[in-house]
Amino acid sequence: AQSVTQLGSHVSVSEGALVLLRCNYSSSVPPYLFWYVQYPNQGLQLLLKYTTGATLVKGINGFEAEFKKSETSFHLTKPSAHMSDAAEYCCAVSTANQAGTALIFGKGTTLSVSS
Amino acid sequence: DAGVTQSPTHLIKTRGQQVTLRCSPKSGHDTVSWYQQALGQGPQFIFQYYEEEERQRGNFPDRFSGHQFPNYSSELNVNALLLGDSALYLCASSSLGGQGAVDEQYFGPGTRLTVT
Numbered sequence: 001a002q003s004v005t006q007l008g009s010h011v012s013v014s015e016g017a018l019v020l021l022r023c024n025y026s027s028s029v030p031p032y033l034f035w036y037v038q039y040p041n042q043g044l045q046l047l048l049k050y051t052t053g054a055t056l057v058k059g060i061n062g063f064e065a066e067f068k069k070s071e072t073s074f075h076l077t078k079p080s081a082h083m084s085d086a087a088e089y090c091c092a093v094s095t096a097n098q099a100g101t102a103l104i105f106g107k108g109t110t111l112s113v114s115s
Numbered sequence: 116d117a118g119v120t121q122s123p124t125h126l127i128k129t130r131g132q133q134v135t136l137r138c139s140p141k142s143g144h145d146t147v148s149w150y151q152q153a154l155g156q157g158p159q160f161i162f163q164y165y166e167e168e169e170r171q172r173g174n175f176p177d178r179f180s181g182h183q184f185p186n187y188s189s190e191l192n193v194n195a196l197l198l199g200d201s202a203l204y205l206c207a208s209s210s211l212g213g214q215g216a217v218d219e220q221y222f223g224p225g226t227r228l229t230v231t
Contacts, residue, residue, distance in 0.1 A: 043224045101146075103150075
């Protein structure tokens, strides 16, 4: 069975500081990994995804994540936080097979950015 | 392109009632997935529909059922509502194509269900 653990339900940073949101996964088969962002009263928007190939993945809004198989991690980073980055961030894992492509999410991390 | 649309936006029901939520997928998509997001939690997978059949199901009771229509739109039905069913229900669409390939799932804005 697959699972996702997001360390820290709430992360606070200052504007301009490094953003680091942690995600660890469990999967018995090679995983596909995703980060989604959710703004209040909106649906989820894909930030970035890892399927195969390069382990450092760049996404929208300056975010990137690195797939580390040995650590079963897929942490999300951004060098310099903006006020507009304040939102809920969800990490998810999936596998591609004939049975379907359900996303298994972590509990989410709320990012607060202060001026 | 309208993206994924869901209706209604908000809904208030009483315990024991039944509810139907609707989803129209993004143009060109043939697969619809439903997720339940309780307050303060990440989304939980309910089920996925492809070619008008349920192809994958999460750990939800039979009170949760669905349907996919020939135009790929979908409905989520919940019977015998419980207080614990109060949540944001998200619909996501993708173009699975029956090949098991991973494709981006596009999410709608959700339906906020409150059970009193």
